[in-house]
């Protein structure tokens with residue numbers, strides 16, 4: 001509790017906000033800062049940070065929610081896997097309600113398909129070990145934060161010779177997505193880099209951003225002072241026209257080199273490939289697939305399923321929101337039709353989605 005209080009100290013928060021105002025006092029252009037982490041999106045909403053910043057500082061939510069960036073075709077294929085006899089789908093809860101083109105895992109479960117919510121990949125492996133008559137497919141989505149745990153689980157399955165456990169990899173890498181955004185239409189003047197992901201990968205993978213695009217990056221934590229201070233550092237860098245770099249505000253967790261053990265296990269199990277993201281399309285070298293040694297655990301190689309053509313709801317603008325081009329309030333379904341009880345798109349389903357964050361905190 002003491003730890004949390006320290007990072008939510010209102011006096012210090014006020015001081016940082018005043019410093020931000022003082023920096024932008026004579027700066028007349030808009031400063032657009034994007035966060036690419038769903039936990040930051042929720043924290044920004046929860047602490048009401050948008051409302052206390054100067055008008056010319058705009059916070060954009062990028063592709064930081066793993067469920068939201070998972071393309072519709074992945075959901076459709078997961079549903080197709082659930083139709084196979086004796087297959088049990090093990091998934092994180094956030095994926096359960098995400099609408100696919102024709103159904104959702106939740107609807108499939110209600111018609112008797114075997115879908116179970118788990119809290120870790122290890123839970124899924126244990127289910128496989130306890131249910132030898134089932135083929136358990138774990139829906140492995142998430143960024144560099146979750147992929148090391150999946151890699152460790154697969155190594156365990158391999159060592160224990162478990163034959164009825166598989167993963168469907170939808171893992172994604174954050175730095176290539178940041179580069180794709182910088183090459184796209186949206187104007188970004190600074191990045192708040194993700195805290196959890198950076199604990200694994202360190203700060204080095206972002207260094208191309210200030211070097212090639214001249215944009216400051218700050219890796220920060222999830223408390224009020226963490227986020228405000230990251231904004232201050234970015235704003236100061238821009239207003240004073242300093243040389244941009246990658247700063248680590250979240251020093252209590254992040255080192256430049258990251259977590260070497262976690263990176264090693266990821267490297268052993270996965271290799272990078274060009275991967276499809278919702279809203280962003282195919283991004284070069286942005287996904288993780290299994291290396292040949294682990295192909296026997298690759299659901300896509302083991303199970304041959306037919307998936308109908310993907311159909312996205314044309315009124316859902318999740319894709320545009322993930323690119324920072326629109327906000328949830330620009331969506332005509334927001335609140336009127338789409339809400340957490342009746343989510344139309346993944347950005348409202350996920351507890352880290354921008355639409356869910358706006359619904360909960362930004363009104």
Ligand code: SF4
Pocket residue numbers: 315316317318321328331332333334335338339343344345346347348349355
């Ligand atoms: S409010 Fe709903 S329909 Fe609109 S973009 Fe968000 S998730 Fe999609």
